[in-house]
Amino acid sequence: MNNKGILLVNLGSPRSTSVNDVKEYLDEFLMDERVIDYRWIFRALLVQGIILKTRPAKSAEAYKTVWTDEGSPLIVITEKIQKKLQKLVDVPVEIGMRYAQPSIETGIQKLVDQGVTEIVLFPLYPQYAMSTTETVIEKAEEVRKKKFPKVKINYIQPFYNRDIYINCLAESIKEKLPENFDALQFSYHGVPERHIYKTDPTKTCNLNDCCSREDNPSHQFCYRHQCYATTQRVIEKLDLPKEKTIISFQSRLGKDKWIEPYTDETLETIGKKGIKNLAIVCPAFVSDCLETLEEISVEGKEQFMHGGGENFHYIPCLNDEDRWIDVVKILCEEKLNDFYLV
Ligand SMILES: C=CC1=C(C)c2cc3[nH]c(cc4nc(cc5[nH]c(cc1n2)c(C)c5CCC(=O)O)C(CCC(=O)O)=C4C)c(C)c3C=C
């Protein structure tokens, strides 16, 4: 196994909470054509001409509320996953971020410096999206071809429906569920509807009930379906009645239509419909980050309380829980073994 290694890839965070560092990060992130998928000139006009004029200051304030002495929660937790995994496997494990530092290139370089020529790259996203899994693979391939042409990379596929992951997520949620709750809400990061249509090679997804149907040819690339499937399977494992569960999509940006239902609108209205005690979980994220610790735990709680809710219980992500590290290990080992089959 000594020429093999593992690269865990997460989204990335700004270097610090200064407005300039947040601006630099948002510039790289939002200028990615798989995140804001307009033609370059329109993307630049929107991002550099409008969004970067005001958003960095607002986002920097939000980051300050979640930042720890060690840094960004997303990076710190990814490092913890790396360290725990490293204790369980006999190949080097490094991390790389799609945006900012440590970059995917830095991660690959660190592996290469340890003699690695065959890398298992793990995009840490359970569900496929053009703005997550796909952009990670595109970036890694670009870096590989330019800087490391002799290195081979095997990519771990989205694992939203793998039994080991579903069992792990369900167990984790079960342990953290409060005794009394009227509903369990599954809030996933949203994406613009256009992204789903664009990445559907079968052109059969209508973003309606087909996403929650068991089989539709579009499911392999339908982020909305994959979120529904994760939810459905966890609900079954937890033996929860469907009426006690809610699915929604958070973190909208801009004026485009994003996939529905929206988390903020849901949180503002369910209190009046009799849901007073809410538990909420965010399974699109394997590690807690700005979008869970601020947008859901703080803003989301305010929205729920404002709309007549009484008790709001946020269920943390899998983070560095041992049962999740075991899943990461199994998924990595499967791909490490693939190298022997070629
Ligand atoms: C989990 C999967 C994610 C998808 C899908 C996703 C799509 C997506 N995101 C934006 C815009 C922003 N996202 C931001 C933060 C952020 N997004 C994800 C994950 C997904 N994004 C994470 C894990 C984080 C947190 C990073 C951290 O440092 O903690 C932000 C930055 C914060 C802010 O200013 O709100 C933006 C902007 C788009 C446009 C998009 C799909 C097209």
Ligand SMILES: [Fe+2]
């Ligand atoms: Fe995002």
Ligand SMILES: [Fe+2]
């Ligand atoms: Fe779909």
